Amino acid sequence: MLSLQKAYQISEIEAWIQSVRELGKLSASTPLVLVVEPKWDGLAVACHYRHGHLVAGAIRGDGQQGQLVTANLGTIQSLPVELTKQNSIPQLFEVRGEVVMSRAQFDALNETLEKQHKPLFSTPRNAATGSLRQKNPQVTADRKLDFIAYSGLLSEAPREDFSSHWQILEQLAQWGFQVSAPRVRCENIDCVKAFIDKWSSERKTFPIETDGVVIKVDSLALQHQLGATAKTPRWAIAYKYTPQQAETVVETIDYSRSSSGRLTPIAVVSPVMINGTTIRRVNLHSLEEMARLDVRVGDTVVIHKAGEIIPQIVDVVKTKRHPRKRPEPIPKQ
Numbered sequence: 001m002l003s004l005q006k007a008y009q010i011s012e013i014e015a016w017i018q019s020v021r022e023l024g025k026l027s028a029s030t031p032l033v034l035v036v037e038p039k040w041d042g043l044a045v046a047c048h049y050r051h052g053h054l055v056a057g058a059i060r061g062d063g064q065q066g067q068l069v070t071a072n073l074g075t076i077q078s079l080p081v082e083l084t085k086q087n088s089i090p091q092l093f094e095v096r097g098e099v100v101m102s103r104a105q106f107d108a109l110n111e112t113l114e115k116q117h118k119p120l121f122s123t124p125r126n127a128a129t130g131s132l133r134q135k136n137p138q139v140t141a142d143r144k145l146d147f148i149a150y151s152g153l154l155s156e157a158p159r160e161d162f163s164s165h166w167q168i169l170e171q172l173a174q175w176g177f178q179v180s181a182p183r184v185r186c187e188n189i190d191c192v193k194a195f196i197d198k199w200s201s202e203r204k205t206f207p208i209e210t211d212g213v214v215i216k217v218d219s220l221a222l223q224h225q226l227g228a229t230a231k232t233p234r235w236a237i238a239y240k241y242t243p244q245q246a247e248t249v250v251e252t253i254d255y256s257r258s259s260s261g262r263l264t265p266i267a268v269v270s271p272v273m274i275n276g277t278t279i280r281r282v283n284l285h286s287l288e289e290m291a292r293l294d295v296r297v298g299d300t301v302v303i304h305k306a307g308e309i310i311p312q313i314v315d316v317v318k319t320k321r322h323p324r325k326r327p328e329p330i331p332k333q
């Protein structure tokens, strides 16, 4: 299971399109069809179907060998264990997609965990990962995960009638899979850019978290021709929205003194980049605010750039805190 090349700017996508055209030996007049779809923030799984039955499903594992989680995958409502339209289904095929947890389910789960005084999950992605890696499938079932298909290997289909990624997605949808959507087919960068812009606002209210879009070469023949490096396919690239938030670690609490003598606590954090600037010091405003956030040295914290300028701590990732860590002492002098 490969990873994806990443772009943070449109110019990087343009450069990638240029490289695809060159490596694919496309003449200037040959259209290059691209599919743009959301980049789901969960974990990748590969599922094998034999005669329409889900027979094996695996996650990436240690990088060398995947880990089978078939029984747990079988509890996911949006992942069919049995395909009904038997006639059109190849004997053996593989579906790849992302296992995710919706924002609503994530909030509900954390609420329950909090009541049970259990550690909370920091993101829907971590919750999805933790929930799929359960020994007891009943626990996974209760976590109400979702599966979104984003590719299929249908090479063993009895009829070799798939020539594009788009067609595969449509076929998977017909067989009952929930498939990457919204999505578009584009023939130029303006179309790609329009989807990126539209999705950058729509994604904020979408029930499932996404951190970008994936742009793929539609033609399976061209995908095959382009191939992959050791780590990433050459026929796809992920565009990531620049994070307004980032995690870092509090190294120490410093006190800044104003001319009037007023002391303000400052969290000194490991340098972290948000939207192009490096953040080193985060104003905690007052001892009350520091106590409210319950920030302690060594804590992993989520930093947000308010109004995209002033950094502030929005969350302390308590799940990553050492259990014996004491609250920060307040200086007596």
Ligand code: IVH
Residues within 6 Å of the ligand: 001, 002, 003, 004, 037, 038, 039, 040, 041, 042, 043, 044, 045, 097, 098, 150, 151, 180, 214, 232, 233, 236, 238
């Ligand atoms: S296509 C790499 N499409 O992103 C093989 N991947 O950073 C082709 N992902 O491991 C993957 N949404 O789990 C593809 N619409 C999407 C995706 C997607 C999320 C994940 C996938 C992969 C990771 C790579």
